[in-house]
Amino acid sequence: MDLEQKIGEVIETSNSEFLTQCYKLDDAPSLGSMVKTRAKEYTIYGVVYYSATHSIEPGRRIIARGRSAETEEEVYKANPQLERLLCTDFRALVIGYAHESAVRQHLPPFPASIYAFVYNANHEEVKRLTQSLNFLNLLLEGRLPVMTDDVIAAFLRCASQAYESPRDFLIKAGKELAWLLSDDIRRLDSILKRIN
């Protein structure tokens, strides 16, 4: 794994999702992007569905500090402790894993290891995982605290960038969605509109 892409580490984990704390404040991967981490000898892939920046102490509220500052950067310069007191984390839904040379689009046998490093997945990995679109079911069925449809649309848009012809990939994925949502035409329509 490429050290340069390391973005954080797992601080809460389950079979279906993991929470990553980012090393840099405000530096969470974009909604829908694919990240990877590790569980024993498995590489686990997840889709970012939620990210937040908050105080590291649950009882301590963040207060506004920039009244006299000209720029936002000045706020950080004037309060260097902020980098230590605040943190950004994100949640990723597990959509598949790789073991040895095989890639599978369903839940891994183990949850991601705690403190395992988390990386952005590169285009090759995105392509390998999205060769088959079985994982769309995991996304559609995932009971997420945010709008699932937005996450799916965002993920497909991000993943399409890994392909030479993003449109072909999107149509293929759209068709898979159309099958899965054959009894929910309105939801299909809403996702398709978000994708495009």
Added chain:
Amino acid sequence: MKEKNDSSIRLGSVISGSLTGGVQVKMDPSISVEDISVGRYVAIRGEKKRFFGMITDVSLEAINPRALTMPPDISDPFIASVVSGTTTYVKVHVLPALTLSSKVRGDDEVPQPAKTIPSHFSEVELASQYDVEMVFGREDKSRFYIGNPLDMETKVCIDIEELVKRSNGVFGKSGTGKTFLTRLLLIGIMQKSHTSNLIFDMHNEYGWEGTSEKEFKVKGLKQIFPGKVAVFSLDENYDRHRRVKSDCVVKIGRDEIEPEDIELLKNLLNLTDASVQAVYDLSRRFGEKNWLDETYKLFDSDSDEIKKNLQIHEGTWRNLRRGLRTLQRLPFLVPHASSDAVKTILDYIISGKSVVLQFGSYDDIMAYVLVANLLTRRIYNLYREKVDDAIASDKQKPYQLVITVEEAHRFLNSEISAQTIFGRIAREMRKYNVTMLVIDQRPSGIDEEIMSQLGTKIICLLDNEKDVDAVLAGVPGKSDLKSVLSKLESKQQALILGHALPMPVVIRVREYGSAGSYRDLGPLPGTDDAGAGDRLKDLW
């Protein structure tokens, strides 16, 4: 077994169906429904066999009926491409007609009629050139190239040897190309088989050059097979006018007309049943040879004696007189024909040549029915004797004879087909090596029994429900073929079904009439007439 590598276009997969009703194929979204037309061929890869069938219907379906009440926004091209084939899809109805012996393509395949259907989700592809060629064969010494399947360049070939063994029909509305097709078929028969033709050419279209609907001239049979075809004419004035020379001018003696001929003309001459009966009585009274002339004499005299003797009512007499006077006006009818046209025609036929009898300007239906029936009856009887002789003395039978008649419903309608010679030929068929090629625009007028005896039917556009029912009576997959038939173009397209082909086929009729088209239409090299084409070119 050899795998041929011509690429096939995948169409979709089988989703349901039955042997009698045909199978439903869900079409892949990559193919536009607008590219698929009924009448096209498909090959289906079953588990063990390959099937060959024809598309007979196309329909639009939706996986969820709600999608139809709330249509997706297809103005967005992305959404349009996604929903096509998923939320909405196209279903194609295929009638499997043949099974090919093996799953893999090979040279040893023999198409068999389909007795089962392919399994669920079998892959369906548009038939390749190779598939079509395998089913309809290549042009060879007995197969004649008649046209191409729709949207394909492959040749559809008719097995002429099989064709002439039975009576056949060419049907279609006026102006749909019946004459063109018939001319092609006749050329095929002359080129690919040892068969004599007798053609009753009502509108002078087969012997010498005719005019196509595009107003260019097309060569007739005599020009293409000068050594094999003799043109007989009923009207020498017409020949002079057209500047052609017929091989023989036919006159019909009144002494050759029999009461059956008059009975056949009953409707055309407006005769009553009593008048027809009177004709038979008169013939018994005066003898078969003289009855007509004697009757004319009676019309001119005022003698009532015979009438009374034969108990002919006055009204019947008047009806008979009006009818028979109409016949008298036909110029080719003479008291006694000096040369025996029937014998001359028969000589040509026995020697394997073909005879076109042109009616010149006498192209009214009455003359046609009279002459065709009279000549055919006599020729058939003589021909039959020859065949019987040949059988008795164990010699070779005379060549197969095909008699071509137009307006066939006049001879073969259910009222009179039992009496006419054509009805007998159509029924007795091959026993005496004589078959018919009937051409008609109202097939519903032809007796059902005769229709059922036709071996191969070539059907151009027909839109009358009765006619369509009549031509397709008893054909498996009738309702499917009906939809194919009603969608034929009005020109140059025809549905062929029956004995000479392994399965029904819609063809675009091959080109005939342009300079290049004659190259393959003449006599085959090595036959008596070969080289005549070149001599012909010099002449023209």
